[in-house]
Amino acid sequence: MAIDTHSPSGAHTADRRGAWILIGLYLAVGSVAFTFVKVALKELSPLGLAAGRVVTSALTYIAVVAASPRRRTHIAKRDRVTVMLCGLVGSAGFHVLFAWGQQRVSIAVSAVIFATMPAITAVGEVLFLSHRFRRHHVVGLVLSTAGCVLIGVHGSGGNTSVIGALAIFGSVLAWAAVTIATRKAAGAYDQWWFYTPGTVLGAVVLLGLEAPHLSEFVHLSFKGWLVVIWLGSASSAFVYYALARVMTVLPATTTVSIGSVLTPTTVLVAWAVLGTAPTWFDVVGGGVVIGGVMLVTRDRVPFSRRRTGEPVPTP
Numbered sequence: 001m002a003i004d005t006h007s008p009s010g011a012h013t014a015d016r017r018g019a020w021i022l023i024g025l026y027l028a029v030g031s032v033a034f035t036f037v038k039v040a041l042k043e044l045s046p047l048g049l050a051a052g053r054v055v056t057s058a059l060t061y062i063a064v065v066a067a068s069p070r071r072r073t074h075i076a077k078r079d080r081v082t083v084m085l086c087g088l089v090g091s092a093g094f095h096v097l098f099a100w101g102q103q104r105v106s107i108a109v110s111a112v113i114f115a116t117m118p119a120i121t122a123v124g125e126v127l128f129l130s131h132r133f134r135r136h137h138v139v140g141l142v143l144s145t146a147g148c149v150l151i152g153v154h155g156s157g158g159n160t161s162v163i164g165a166l167a168i169f170g171s172v173l174a175w176a177a178v179t180i181a182t183r184k185a186a187g188a189y190d191q192w193w194f195y196t197p198g199t200v201l202g203a204v205v206l207l208g209l210e211a212p213h214l215s216e217f218v219h220l221s222f223k224g225w226l227v228v229i230w231l232g233s234a235s236s237a238f239v240y241y242a243l244a245r246v247m248t249v250l251p252a253t254t255t256v257s258i259g260s261v262l263t264p265t266t267v268l269v270a271w272a273v274l275g276t277a278p279t280w281f282d283v284v285g286g287g288v289v290i291g292g293v294m295l296v297t298r299d300r301v302p303f304s305r306r307r308t309g310e311p312v313p314t315p
Contacts, residue, residue, distance in 0.1 A: 015248075015249050016249055016250075018245075018249075019245070019246045019249040019250055022242040022245055022246050023242075023246055023255070023258055025238075025242060026239055026242045026243065026246075026259070027258070027259070027261055027262060027265065029234050029235055029238065029239060030235065030239060030259065030262045030265075031262055031265040031268070031269050032235075032269050033231065033235040034102070034110055034269075035269050036227050036230060036231055036235070037049070037098070037099060037102050037231065038102065039223075039224075039227050040224060040227045040228055040231065041099065041102065041103050043216075043219075043220055043221060043224045044216055044217075044220065044224065044228070045213065045216065046096065046099035046100035046102075046103050047096065047099075047100075047206070047209060047210055047213070048210055048213060048216050048217070049095075049099045049228065049231075050092070050095035050096040050098075050099045050100075050206055051203075051206040051207060051209070051210040052217065052228040052231075052232065053095050053099075053228060053231045053232040053235075053236055054091045054092055054095055054199065054202050054203045054206050054232065054236070055203045055206070055207060055232065056228060056229055056231070056232020056233055056236070056237075057091055057199055057203070057232045057233065057236040057237040057240075058091070058196075058199045058200045058202070058203035059232075060232065060233045060236075060237035060238075061192060061193075061195060061196040061199055061200070061237055062196065062200070064192045064237075065190075065192055065193050065196055068192075070190075071190040071192055071193045072190075072193055073189060073190065073193065075189065075197075076188070079185050079188065079189075082181050082185050083185070083189075083194060083197055083198060084197055084198045084201065085178075085181065085198060086178045086181050086182055086185075086194070086195060086198055087194075087195045087196065087197055087198015087199040087200070087201065087202060088198040088199075088201050088202045088205075089174050089177065089178055089198075090174065090175065090178040090195065090198070090199075090240060091195075091198065091199040091202035091203070091236065092201075092202030092203075092205050092206050093171075093174045093202075094171045094174045094175050094178075095171075095206075095236070096206070097167045097168070097170045097171035097174065098167075098168065098171040100164075100167050101164045101165065101166070101167030101168035101169075101170075101171065102164070102168065103164065104161040104163065104164025104165075104167070105161065105164040105165055105168060109165060109168075110168050112148045112149055113165060113168045113169050113172060114168065114171075114172055114262070115144070115145060115148030115149075115260050115262075115289075116145060116148075116169070116172055117172050117175060117176050117179075117256050117259070118141055118144060118145065118253060118256045118257040118259070118260055118296075119141050119142075119145050120172065120173065120176040121176045121179050121180065121253050121256045122138075122141055122253045124176060124177070124179070124180040125180065125183075125251065125253050128180055129180065129183065133253070136295050137253075137295065137296050139292075139295055140257065140291075140292040140293065140294070140295025140296035141253070141257060141292065141296060142292070143288055143289070143291055143292030143295065144257060144260040144288070144289045144291075144292030144293050144296070145260070145292070146288060146292070147260075147264075147284075147285040147286065147287070147288030147289035147290075147291075147292060148260060148285065148289055149285075150284065150285035150288065176256075179243070179247070179255075179256060182194070182243070182244050182247060183247050183251075187247075187248040191241045191244040191245045191248075192241055194244060195237075195240050195241070195244070199237075243255060243256075253296070254296060257292075257293055257296040258293055258296075260289050260292065260293055261289060261290065261293060264282065264285065264286030264289055264290075
């Protein structure tokens with residue numbers, strides 16, 4: 001029996017189980033990303049970190065598709081612009097904005113702004129994918145976002161600038177746009193191959209921009225190199241692959257809503273690594289986030305198609 005990889009309704013139980021495993025790995029990897037970026041920015045400029053991260057990510061994609069030639073398939077003409085933009089905006093655009101913004105805001109504020117992505121993605125699904133959400137899923141999105149806001153407002157501090165916060169929000173918009181575009185096209189291609197062309201282009205662009213300042217990598221410590229390699233390979237290449245793979249089984253909003261859990265776990269990692277202890281507001285906010293995520297994912301029909309009314313089952 002053929003499986004429709006464009007629709008979650010065509011997924012086997014094994015596919016759904018694999019999707020949840022990938023989500024678990026994504027949460028584990030993503031929980032340390034905000035803190036690792038802060039560590040790397042102590043030695044690198046935002047542009048330098050973005051360049052190192054995207055180049056590492058591009059090399060990871062190249063290594064995977066070179067080792068598995070079957071992954072490389074013809075990209076349909078109608079999808080070529082989408083494929084290039086997903087890699088370019090999702091790699092170069094996102095990482096430049098994110099690194100530059102996070103240098104100017106606290107980890108908690110960065111995490112809370114990033115946590116608005118489920119709501120933004122939901123709007124994108126309604127506008128561009130013709131999906132309609134049920135009331136309790138909307139409530140879940142509101143709760144998960146509110147919990148993240150509570151953590152961000154009362155979380156572990158640090159100086160925050162408006163322009164830095166806007167840069168982080170710009171990175172959120174970039175990733176949300178890529179998420180929606182990926183949901184429409186990535187199911188037709190291998191998820192590693194899908195991001196390779198655009199990410200390679202993004203690496204070339206960032207290397208060109210960083211060329212006058214490449215000497216900063218000469219003085220990068222061993223720990224700094226490890227962090228950059230981790231951020232590029234695990235927190236970028238793998239995370240993008242994992243999310244694209246998961247979205248062949250789960251709706252985009254469900255996927256990124258679960259990602260809201262990263263906000264409370266990021267605070268815990270910052271506590272362990274940077275010594276910034278969470279407050280009671282962080283604890284309460286984390287509970288609200290988890291409750292909201294449970295509402296979004298509690299049943300097998302998180303949304304219906306607005307034009308056909310046909311429900312799309314998920315785990």
